[in-house]
């Protein structure tokens with residue numbers, strides 16, 4: 001039986017779920033020639049893969065090795081060298097150490113204390129969003145970079161620069177810059193150098209004047225008091241937080257809003273029962289989560305659901321499919337903002353599970369809650385387009401209109 005397995009066609013970008021349902025049913029551990037990788041589409045297989053030591057998170061080393069044998073530019077080598085320090089692309093023991101040192105800074109009370117600030121930022125962005133326009137460029141895109149800049153204790157005046165650096169990072173990391181141009185590594189390297197200088201300056205400032213911010217917290221020793229992040233590692237951590245926390249959260253807010261607009265009964269239900277906001281966000285992360293595919297490299301022989309998988313191959317963990325698996329979620333293609341329990345894996349699982357999940361949830365809840373509350377009559381003002389990206393479920397724009405200004409004038 002021939003199975004359509006190309007997740008990068010226009011049609012699959014617009015709606016990957018039919019292709020994924022067929023793979024889940026007929027060939028859940030599927031070798032794809034189109035992607036030159038195994039596609040894992042069932043919930044149980046994807047969940048188990050997060051614990052499988054034969055599957056490495058080091059996605060950068062194989063790229064660096066491949067480049068060594070080609071005529072790759074010095075700029076691309078340097079960019080990959082920088083990315084290779086990120087904990088998300090490292091296995092234990094390097095990952096274990098970095099995660100432990102960063103973990104202390106993500107303590108629950110520190111994040112929950114940001115709620116008021118985030119509400120203020122969302123309201124400020126919504127104040128400038130009159131009548132009609134792109135909700136992504138107005139709210140979903142600027143918010144997360146500003147939140148990360150605030151969280152790291154950057155002065156207000158510098159916050160716009162975080163967005164530019166995040167864009168440069170997205171151009172090179174994990175293929176999220178779908179339409180990247182040939183000079184992308186040079187451009188990214190320029191951006192990364194500027195960012196590197198900036199964070200070093202901020203670190204020096206915080207050493208002199210410690211603050212309440214997360215950068216100051218990340219500079220501390222671990223709880224045993226015998227290890228701390230070196231300056232290079234701190235800079236890498238700041239860059240990773242910006243990269244990992246920006247586009248994902250933008251997409252979380254935008255995808256959630258679009259899904260509600262496409263399911264007006266659920267939007268009405270949320271308006272009538274605002275207490276459903278927290279389960280609604282979980283359901284929206286399951287239904288239209290920001291990350292479609294995570295990548296792993298095979299480093300030892302392994303078997304997944306009876307298929308032999310060999311070292312050197314790539315495995316794609318298709319989160320967008322696992323989260324629609326009927327063995328785990330009743331009526332999985334139905335959006336039900338009251339769904340409970342909801343064991344979705346939009347934030348991954350295991351040792352690399354998203355360290356920013358609490359912050360991401362809070363940002364999405366606040367943004368969505370304020371959008372629903374403050375923009376009466378919200379509706380689509382055009383057909384939104386999905387970007388052609390394997391890694392992320394990402395809209396190019398979200399054109400909407402609303403009656404907020406008019407309501408105030410009456």
Ligand code: HEM
Nearest residue numbers: 087088244245248249252290346347348352354355356360
């Ligand atoms: C809705 C928004 C978000 C989603 C869906 C998301 C999803 C994920 C997923 C699936 C992973 C696992 C990656 C893997 O296993 O290879 C991950 C890791 C990570 N995320 Fe998030 N994320 C979001 C927001 C954030 C935010 C706001 C931050 C921080 C400011 C953040 C920081 C990180 C970091 C640092 C890692 C790496 C953790 C590690 O390697 O141990 N994420 N995220």
